Amino acid sequence: AAEFELTYSTTYSPTHPYGKADEAWIKRIEEQTNGRVKITAFWGGALINSREGIDELNAGVADMAYIAPIYATSGYDLNRLTPQFFYGYGDALKVLEVYMQLWKEYPQFAEELGGAQVLGYNVGTPMHLMLREKPFHQLSDLQGLRIRSAVDYIGALKAAGAEGVTMPMTETYPSLQRGVLDGVIAPYEALKSLSFAEVIKYYSELPHSRGAYPSRAINAAAWARLPDDIKQVFLDNIDFLTRTTYELSQAAEDEGKAYGEQLGVQFNAVAPEVIAEYSAAFEPAARETARELDQKGLPGTEIFEKIRAAIND
Amino acid sequence: MDFIDTTLKRICGAAGVIGIAAILGLMGLTVVTVVLRAMRIAFPGTYSLSELLLIPAVSISIAYAAMYNEHTRAVIFVERISNARLRHFIHGLMLIVGSLFWVVVAWATIKEAIRRMAQNELSPIINVPVAPFRWAMAAAVILCVIVLLWQGFKLLRGVPVEDESEHYAEPKE
Amino acid sequence: MTAPTVGLIGILVLFSLIGFGMPIGFAMGLVGFTGFAFLVSFDAAIVRTGVTTYNLATNYAIGTVPLFLFMAHILFSAGIGRDLFDFAAKWIGRQRGGLAMATIGASAGFASVNASSLAATATMGLIALPEMRKHNYSLSLASGSVVAGGTIGSLIPPSGMLIIYGILTETSIGRLFSAGIIPGILLALFYMIAVGIWCRVDPAAGPRGPKYSWREKLLSFTKIGEVLALFVLVMGGIIGGWFTATEAGAVGAAGAILIALIRRRLTLQSFRNAIYATLKTTGMIFGILFGAMVFNSFVTATTIPMRVIDFVATGDFPPMVVLLLILLIYFFLGMILDASAMMTLTVPLFFPIVTSLGFDAILFGVLVVRMTEIALITPPVGMNVYVLSGIAKDIPMTTMFRGAMPFVAADVLHVTALILFPPLVLWLAYL
Ligand code: NA
Numbered sequence: 001a002a003e004f005e006l007t008y009s010t011t012y013s014p015t016h017p018y019g020k021a022d023e024a025w026i027k028r029i030e031e032q033t034n035g036r037v038k039i040t041a042f043w044g045g046a047l048i049n050s051r052e053g054i055d056e057l058n059a060g061v062a063d064m065a066y067i068a069p070i071y072a073t074s075g076y077d078l079n080r081l082t083p084q085f086f087y088g089y090g091d092a093l094k095v096l097e098v099y100m101q102l103w104k105e106y107p108q109f110a111e112e113l114g115g116a117q118v119l120g121y122n123v124g125t126p127m128h129l130m131l132r133e134k135p136f137h138q139l140s141d142l143q144g145l146r147i148r149s150a151v152d153y154i155g156a157l158k159a160a161g162a163e164g165v166t167m168p169m170t171e172t173y174p175s176l177q178r179g180v181l182d183g184v185i186a187p188y189e190a191l192k193s194l195s196f197a198e199v200i201k202y203y204s205e206l207p208h209s210r211g212a213y214p215s216r217a218i219n220a221a222a223w224a225r226l227p228d229d230i231k232q233v234f235l236d237n238i239d240f241l242t243r244t245t246y247e248l249s250q251a252a253e254d255e256g257k258a259y260g261e262q263l264g265v266q267f268n269a270v271a272p273e274v275i276a277e278y279s280a281a282f283e284p285a286a287r288e289t290a291r292e293l294d295q296k297g298l299p300g301t302e303i304f305e306k307i308r309a310a311i312n313d
Numbered sequence: 314m315d316f317i318d319t320t321l322k323r324i325c326g327a328a329g330v331i332g333i334a335a336i337l338g339l340m341g342l343t344v345v346t347v348v349l350r351a352m353r354i355a356f357p358g359t360y361s362l363s364e365l366l367l368i369p370a371v372s373i374s375i376a377y378a379a380m381y382n383e384h385t386r387a388v389i390f391v392e393r394i395s396n397a398r399l400r401h402f403i404h405g406l407m408l409i410v411g412s413l414f415w416v417v418v419a420w421a422t423i424k425e426a427i428r429r430m431a432q433n434e435l436s437p438i439i440n441v442p443v444a445p446f447r448w449a450m451a452a453a454v455i456l457c458v459i460v461l462l463w464q465g466f467k468l469l470r471g472v473p474v475e476d477e478s479e480h481y482a483e484p485k486e
Numbered sequence: 487m488t489a490p491t492v493g494l495i496g497i498l499v500l501f502s503l504i505g506f507g508m509p510i511g512f513a514m515g516l517v518g519f520t521g522f523a524f525l526v527s528f529d530a531a532i533v534r535t536g537v538t539t540y541n542l543a544t545n546y547a548i549g550t551v552p553l554f555l556f557m558a559h560i561l562f563s564a565g566i567g568r569d570l571f572d573f574a575a576k577w578i579g580r581q582r583g584g585l586a587m588a589t590i591g592a593s594a595g596f597a598s599v600n601a602s603s604l605a606a607t608a609t610m611g612l613i614a615l616p617e618m619r620k621h622n623y624s625l626s627l628a629s630g631s632v633v634a635g636g637t638i639g640s641l642i643p644p645s646g647m648l649i650i651y652g653i654l655t656e657t658s659i660g661r662l663f664s665a666g667i668i669p670g671i672l673l674a675l676f677y678m679i680a681v682g683i684w685c686r687v688d689p690a691a692g693p694r695g696p697k698y699s700w701r702e703k704l705l706s707f708t709k710i711g712e713v714l715a716l717f718v719l720v721m722g723g724i725i726g727g728w729f730t731a732t733e734a735g736a737v738g739a740a741g742a743i744l745i746a747l748i749r750r751r752l753t754l755q756s757f758r759n760a761i762y763a764t765l766k767t768t769g770m771i772f773g774i775l776f777g778a779m780v781f782n783s784f785v786t787a788t789t790i791p792m793r794v795i796d797f798v799a800t801g802d803f804p805p806m807v808v809l810l811l812i813l814l815i816y817f818f819l820g821m822i823l824d825a826s827a828m829m830t831l832t833v834p835l836f837f838p839i840v841t842s843l844g845f846d847a848i849l850f851g852v853l854v855v856r857m858t859e860i861a862l863i864t865p866p867v868g869m870n871v872y873v874l875s876g877i878a879k880d881i882p883m884t885t886m887f888r889g890a891m892p893f894v895a896a897d898v899l900h901v902t903a904l905i906l907f908p909p910l911v912l913w914l915a916y917l
């Protein structure tokens with residue numbers, strides 16, 4: 001038996017790009033530690049939830065876990081709230097670069113996680129607008145539409161006269177199918193993985209950045225049990241896990257797009273001035289969030305300004 | 314003993330009204346959303362609000378069901394015990410031991426309520442503080458524990474609980 | 487002590503506690519918590535319990551259950567359910583077991599507007615069961631047809647289970663929905679045939695009702711106007727895109743109240759009865775679900791399901807043997823786990839094995855969903871039976887499980903038919 005047996009829990013399954021990345025990473029860790037570490041994975045959210053993932057990780061429900069501070073309902077304020085400052089970004093790698101720089105500059109990000117050591121980061125590929133009836137070209141096209149969306153995008157949708165609906169993902173497919181919804185904000189990949197290509201006709205490339213966030217971590221107790229040389233293997237693989245997750249996600253994006261084309265989904269680009277106009281609607285809410293972070297003694301506005309300045313580089 | 318019985322019944326009755334209001338509210342909210350949607354009037358926040366309403370609906374119903382002995386039990390073996398006193402004793406013991414699970418749930422709920430309250434947890438979109446709902450859940454679960462302990466205590470002393478007759482009715486087949 | 491050993495001990499303790507009459511949900515929760523604390527840690531068990539119970543209490547999809555229950559209680563209180571079965575009694579009551587067949591048929595109909603097996607079971611338990619008892623059906627046939635009927639729903643769209651499978655495996659949800667239709671109808675037929683055979687073997691189980699004239703039969707149509715109106719409202723609303731299947735519970739309950747009011751069949755007293763009964767039934771169901779959620783985490787932590795999967799994955803078996811082994815594993819896991827836990831725990835691991843052996847992802851999906859539903863009626867952990875048991879307290883649970891057995895046998899034949907003739911599943915899916 002291995003010297004160090006660790007459990008890893010994720011809400012994804014091994015067919016999902018994040019799950020595939022996990023599998024590759026687990027294999028690599030086991031190899032590079034010469035079998036001294038053995039990792040047992042629990043898939044599909046069998047052990048740890050996405051909403052309370054960090055809490056459960058820190059309580060020791062599993063030694064390591066996929067975490068998503070952006071889904072938490074409170075706490076982890078910087079990690080949870082700063083991803084929304086990336087509105088308007090269309091290039092995921094650029095987001096990642098800016099975000100990693102911020103993590104280096106502000107130790108507060110790491111301090112929030114209750115002692116957990118981050119083992120990998122995710123950057124979301126931008127999501128776009130999928131619609132049933134007609135493509136999106138200008139903001140007025142959104143008027144009166146009902147669109148399944150993450151909470152962060154609801155304000156901008158509202159500004160354009162659309163209703164953002166936070167319906168659970170499992171409800172979304174039948175709702176698009178029957179017309180309870182007019183559209184959904186989702187990435188290319190969802191055309192295939194969530195079968196949306198079957199129920200929408202138009203894919204309009206209006207970017208909704210998802211920012212970046214720490215996505216895999218090991219809790220303090222499990223981390224403390226590991227000797228330095230093994231810790232080093234994990235640390236050396238942060239970049240591998242981050243990059244693999246991104247590359248596999250990008251591959252899934254391409255696959256999703258190809259699948260959409262095959263099913264006759266019509267793709268269209270959106271004019272840069274329309275994107276800029278739409279993005280501007282995100283600013284007030286983002287500034288407000290930044291101010292709230294400031295009030296808690298966190299560098300909210302500072303980070304906000306840095307992220308906004310970087311988009312223009 | 315009668316005093317405790319009546320008091321518990323009154324508390325459960327009052328809680329029951331809140332639970333019923335939550336269920337009716339849930340129904341009303343959904344129907345209103347559907348109607349407004351048909352009129353193309355946006356009503357965001359339905360999902361957030363529904364999730365909040367579900368908390369009292371579900372947790373109070375659990376305490377209420379305990380009061381009226383509605384929680385499903387398998388009585389196949391215990392009903393063969395002919396000595397009523399022993400049967401009640403075992404039933405009471407099982408309720409008291411079983412209430413430990415609800416003690417755990419209450420503990421976990423309170424712990425989380427305290428932590429989340431400090432973090433000022435808000436329900437998305439509608440921005441309603443979630444803490445009162447977490448506390449309501451804790452209160453309902455504690456009520457459930459008290460009801461179970463009281464009923465267990467009564468059974469240990471050989472006093473049957475509500476609906477006991479239904480449980481031990483001889484089925485015809 | 488190894489984790490699987492702890493798991494087996496936990497299961498033994500669970501059965502003992504249930505045997506001594508501890509409420510089932512409490513026993514599952516207590517064993518689940520203690521076992522998880524023993525295997526992982528006390529702190530982890532507290533947090534896990536808090537997370538799973540809170541998530542259950544705020545789960546929008548499961549939250550539809552109280553509203554479907556409310557609808558059922560209204561239909562029951564207003565006597566509308568009774569009318570439906572009077573109608574059935576007039577038309578097929580003469581047939582042996584006719585009302586049990588009608589129950590199956592009504593369950594299949596209800597399945598087309600509802601995605602929850604528990605809600606379906608509770609509804610038929612309130613509406614169909616009393617009518618079958620009134621017509622002197624055996625308790626085992628009556629309760630068996632109700633709990634089995636409740637499992638049809640996940641094959642007939644809308645189906646939450648098929649969506650979860652689709653998302654977990656990135657399989658086309660549209661195709662899964664189409665794929666479920668023929669097996670769903672076929673299953674209802676298999677169940678009806680099971681009722682027919684049962685009543686042939688034991689004619690007293692579902693006795694013939696009195697004979698009715700054609701005039702009486704035709705007149706009975708006037709009595710089912712309410713149910714038809716409600717069905718058309720809910721079904722039409724879902725198909726027309728006015729509301730989702732989850733919202734259908736609320737619309738159905740409001741519709742039932744409205745219809746009962748218009749037809750002057752609802753008194754304040756019967757409304758009160760209905761809402762208080764809803765509160766009790768909701769508590770009863772969630773009392774079990776709370777415990778089941780905590781117990782699921784324990785079963786996961788025992789690594790028993792994983793080891794069984796490993797056995798299949800690493801063994802060098804021919805493809806058909808692997809598939810059958812997997813179905814067999816589902817059958818046994820289904821004895822102790824609830825449907826959604828079985829799905830999330832096993833599908834991510836079985837799916838790659840099964841598809842790499844050349845089996846169709848859609849076919850496997852339908853089979854898995856079917857297996858997770860059979861789990862609802864097999865002892866000792868059978869959610870549908872627990873739910874019905876809470877509604878019909880005087881019927882022993884063993885009678886219900888015994889009553890479900892012939893339907894489980896029908897299920898085995900049904901699953902066999904799907905494996906032997908995949909077009910039953912795939913024809914509509916790939917049309
Ligand atoms: Na269904």
Ligand code: NA
Binds near residue numbers: 862864869
């Ligand atoms: Na079972």
